[in-house]
Amino acid sequence: MDSRQLTLLVHVDCIMDILPSSCRRPKCRLKSFVVICLALGVLGTCLVLTAYQIDIDVISSKRAQVGAIFGETWTAISSRATPSEREEEQQGQHSSNTGQSWQINKTALLHLRRHLNPLQTARSFVLSQDISTKKRRVPFVFSNKKSLYMKDGMYHSLPKVSPFSGRSLGVCSLVGNGGILTGSKCGEQIDSSDFVIRFNMAPVCQPYLDDIGRRTDLVTTSRDRMKSKFNSLNSRAGREKFVNHLHDQYGQDTYILSAPFTVRGNIGSLLGIPEVLTSHNSSAVALFINPSHVEKMLHIWRELGLDLSKGETNFSSGFYYASVALELCDQIHMYGFWPFREDREGRPVHYHYYKSLDLGGLNNRWHAMDKEYEKLLELHDHGVLQLISGNCR
Numbered sequence: 001m002d003s004r005q006l007t008l009l010v011h012v013d014c015i016m017d018i019l020p021s022s023c024r025r026p027k028c029r030l031k032s033f034v035v036i037c038l039a040l041g042v043l044g045t046c047l048v049l050t051a052y053q054i055d056i057d058v059i060s061s062k063r064a065q066v067g068a069i070f071g072e073t074w075t076a077i078s079s080r081a082t083p084s085e086r087e088e089e090q091q092g093q094h095s096s097n098t099g100q101s102w103q104i105n106k107t108a109l110l111h112l113r114r115h116l117n118p119l120q121t122a123r124s125f126v127l128s129q130d131i132s133t134k135k136r137r138v139p140f141v142f143s144n145k146k147s148l149y150m151k152d153g154m155y156h157s158l159p160k161v162s163p164f165s166g167r168s169l170g171v172c173s174l175v176g177n178g179g180i181l182t183g184s185k186c187g188e189q190i191d192s193s194d195f196v197i198r199f200n201m202a203p204v205c206q207p208y209l210d211d212i213g214r215r216t217d218l219v220t221t222s223r224d225r226m227k228s229k230f231n232s233l234n235s236r237a238g239r240e241k242f243v244n245h246l247h248d249q250y251g252q253d254t255y256i257l258s259a260p261f262t263v264r265g266n267i268g269s270l271l272g273i274p275e276v277l278t279s280h281n282s283s284a285v286a287l288f289i290n291p292s293h294v295e296k297m298l299h300i301w302r303e304l305g306l307d308l309s310k311g312e313t314n315f316s317s318g319f320y321y322a323s324v325a326l327e328l329c330d331q332i333h334m335y336g337f338w339p340f341r342e343d344r345e346g347r348p349v350h351y352h353y354y355k356s357l358d359l360g361g362l363n364n365r366w367h368a369m370d371k372e373y374e375k376l377l378e379l380h381d382h383g384v385l386q387l388i389s390g391n392c393r
């Protein structure tokens, strides 16, 4: 295969990302409509289109509502300048060209870390043989009383000890998939960090590289993503596409993290990852989130006054990994996290930098986005981590 062909392939792969990537409730309902319509055999298409239109309308109006409420919160929060910003203004200095001035406050970071210490995140946030030896039975976070017994094959595919034990990752960048990254030119700044975390098998290819960077040390994936993009690893083509995506877009030795043990339905396509990597001689390293760690993390945030799991809502993976990074990294910079439909200047913002049609954001029923974002802003204000939502140059 010559290099021109290869570029074309990578491009096609990126174009595929324009398709919606998940089957949340509205789309599942759409599916049942399809079945009913086909059964009726008449006017099926019309019904489908009507149903789809209704879903979209409901979602947009809900999102507008939540957006309006949270918009006010945002204005209140953003008008509250931090002490360091006020000082700078007095001294007539310009803040950085990101439109935000930010300095790490090691005292505040250490203080929060002390609260998170009991979690032993570095040692235990991924499943490893040393923490699972006695308890091969893994519980599900959101299905009480259900658990899975790890058979030999799975157990031996786990690392002996967590690869994050006893090491610091240095300066970390967490790169969310928000459309706020578009045009930000943050790529270079992101690539200059020591460890880059990306989410949900995000495309890392042209034309996005200037904005998002190239480097990827860890990437997460989800059941929805595995299904829509890689046929849940059920076909040879899906498995090959998966391994090629890892290698072409992230390079060698990337950690690929997933959370099979949230609800039972998540399991299939994710538990198959280690086997697929081995059979393709891949150097990527598959890791699974330890469900007990997720549960303890939710508990600790609740103690700190942030209740993120009510009914079906839980952490967004962005917030979970930010919490993990608080222990693993010396400094945390977060890009592409911006749950609003407009940027600071009022320009419209896509939900994803790769222009997915996925509807979500603030009205995503799984996540308490407003609470999470308010917390992240507070941590930013206190110098614990930096949220970057402007242009880098």
Ligand SMILES: *[C@@H]1O[C@H](CO)[C@@H](O)[C@H](O)[C@H]1NC(C)=O
Residues within 6 Å of the ligand: 105, 106, 107, 108, 111, 382, 383
């Ligand atoms: C850093 O954080 C500590 C603890 O939250 C606080 O007391 C201190 O004033 C902060 N320092 C700066 C320079 O903001």
Ligand SMILES: *[C@@H]1O[C@H](CO)[C@@H](O)[C@H](O)[C@H]1NC(C)=O
Residues within 6 Å of the ligand: 279, 280, 281
């Ligand atoms: C993996 O490596 C083995 C031994 O080097 C080789 O025989 C096999 O064909 C490789 N498999 C793939 C999918 O590249």
Ligand SMILES: *[C@@H]1O[C@H](CO)[C@@H](O)[C@H](O)[C@H]1NC(C)=O
Residues within 6 Å of the ligand: 142, 222, 259, 262, 263, 294, 312, 313, 314, 315, 316, 317, 320, 366
């Ligand atoms: C939160 O729960 C939903 C469904 O219950 C699940 O799909 C998602 O993966 C969970 N997120 C995390 C970070 O565990």
